[in-house]
Amino acid sequence: MSNKAERTKSIVPIGPYHPLQEEPELFRLHVEGETVVDVDVDIGWNHRGIEKLAESRTWDQVPFLVERICGICSNSHPLAYVQAVEDCAGVEVPERALYIRTLVAELERLHSHLLWVGLAGHFLGYNTVFMWGWKYREPILDIFEELTGNRNHYAMMRPGGVRRDVDESLFPDIHRKLDEVWKQLELIAGAVTDDPVLHARLKGIGVLSREDAIAYSALGPTSRASGVPADIRRNHPYAAYDRLEWKVITTENGDVYDKAIVRVLESFETIKIIRQCLDRMPKGEIDAKMKEVPPGEGIGIAEAPRGEVFHYVRSDGTNSPIRHKVRAPTYMNLPTCKATVIGESITDATIILAAIDPCYCCTERLAVVDADTQKPLMTGKDLVRLSQEKTLRIRKELGL
Amino acid sequence: MGVTIKALSKSPWVFHVSSGSCNNCDIEILDCLCPRFDIERFGALLVGSVRHADALLVTGAMNRKSAIRVRELYQQAAKPCLVIAIGSCACGQTFFRESYNMVQPLDELLPPGAVTAYVPGCPPKPEAMIAGVVKALSVLNGGKKKGDGPKAEEPKKPAKPQKEG
């Protein structure tokens, strides 16, 4: 960097303790005037050494460990892990367990997308959307508590099956709660598609091209919004997904608007999948009762709300994995911020970064760390305020 | 001093910080603001700067990179500032204690007596968090002193998996 550039550039850190992005993470934006010219990402703020801890846990203790990689994708990690173990051991899981796995996974996707919609609403200055999104998460969390015993960290997965059966007498009430959520989703979908302010705010912003999505190996809604139809549930079917009817949602433009639309439309598909699981739940065993894991290796992948979760295990025939590699989707999606936020205005920075739906704890990560010790011009809170003010300005311009 | 404490107990402004957390506790803290629990009607507010905070809600198991900042934030907070350890990780690190990337637990990281309340759970339900904050505030308000009443629970170890079912 030349001296001239140093004089005009400034650094705006977002994080590490931004009240609405709960996990500590630092993006360091280098700005010239109001335009972002570079971004550094620093991760390590949540690194807890989970892969090493797994080596001193037995095979059926590991799900409790990996569940706590991430609170929102709390089911996806154990699901991918037990599938890795089953892959290594060549075990077939009973059908009822496959349906229960699908049920829990889709309920998780639903509450996660609602959470994201709420956060996005806050960043844009639609605080009612934040309250709304989180209010309608509550019935989902209630369903979890009735079905599994906890609002989060459901501890349902075990190698070979699931740990607990589900009580079918709860199903009619679950259907009723889903009816309510469906109605609310229709409201929000209508709002997003009809609101000219949101169109002005989000269309064409933070575009991730198809080529970049492929080059970065982006995952989940982040890549599906860029026209890459990769969904692990369809491409590498697991659990009961290939026995149910549902659509993969893909859009073409790769901007923040598309990322939001993909998540909203996926939520409808998710409810359809949940309903089918409830209606078609087969009778039978819930556990293949694995006794041991033979020497070998296995890979398990699952589609978490944010994209593919990847677990690799190596066994030497003993009680514990001798290696457990975990990769969460945000690890691949985070670097895409280089492609999406550079060249954009700082007023859009927070919503562009949030559009990746970063689950920092998954990647443990993201902190954008900058080697400079330059004094920040603004805090992350200021950036959120700028974003909210931009929405108001656009509303005025449109005469609304 | 009496006026400050009374004001404090009426509308606590809380600052939330996390170090090495899975984020579940953090989400449930935000949940307290949302319509079902709505602690804003009690005047509780999540503030953006630790300097405005009456209470510091800390989550996470204290990992090496971010724990130092928890201590810095505590030092920056205007006293009296309640520190409430939310979640089993903040209470005692659970199984993360043996990890290579963890430092000492929160109540050893901060000065002795800094942590006013422990709310265990993985994650604690919003009702438990609210109860914990209220109890901590009542300590300041001249209610039960720390150490009176039921002891804070030991952080729960994760359940041993059952062999059958």
Add this chain to the structure above:
Amino acid sequence: MDREQIVQQVRDALGDKIKRLHVANPRRVYVTVEPGDVVEATRILHKDLGARFNIASGMQTQTDFEVLYHFAFEEEAPNGVLVTVRVHLDHENPSVDSVVGSVPAARWIEQEMNELLGIEFRNHPEMKRLLLSEDWPKGVYPLRHGKPWEGKVEKKL
């Protein structure tokens, strides 16, 4: 294309670079190549055949170090196949060429394997700390056998 055809396509494309090709099950294939061929082998899978790069994993075994590069063939849904390229590296000085030139998305994971396992990735564009804090001592690789940090890292801040 069904899964067997995908595997055959990989076999044909990698040709004599394959030291060993093991079909663990219809969805999982493990290909061992020489460390000198890893850049070209990963380029063939990722650029020529269009496989998505999942992630890489490194590990220390009793006799050597292994680095595995995992790729997903998934255009022929639902016949997705994961193909893993494996290299064996020297136990004393594990070192291999970086694949970032052909697989740009491997940038972070090579940094991670370097700092947690001490594997050298030659010609990596920007090898620097990723996860561990700055005060973590050099040369202490937590994912290696045992507890390499004991006695070397102060647990208390």
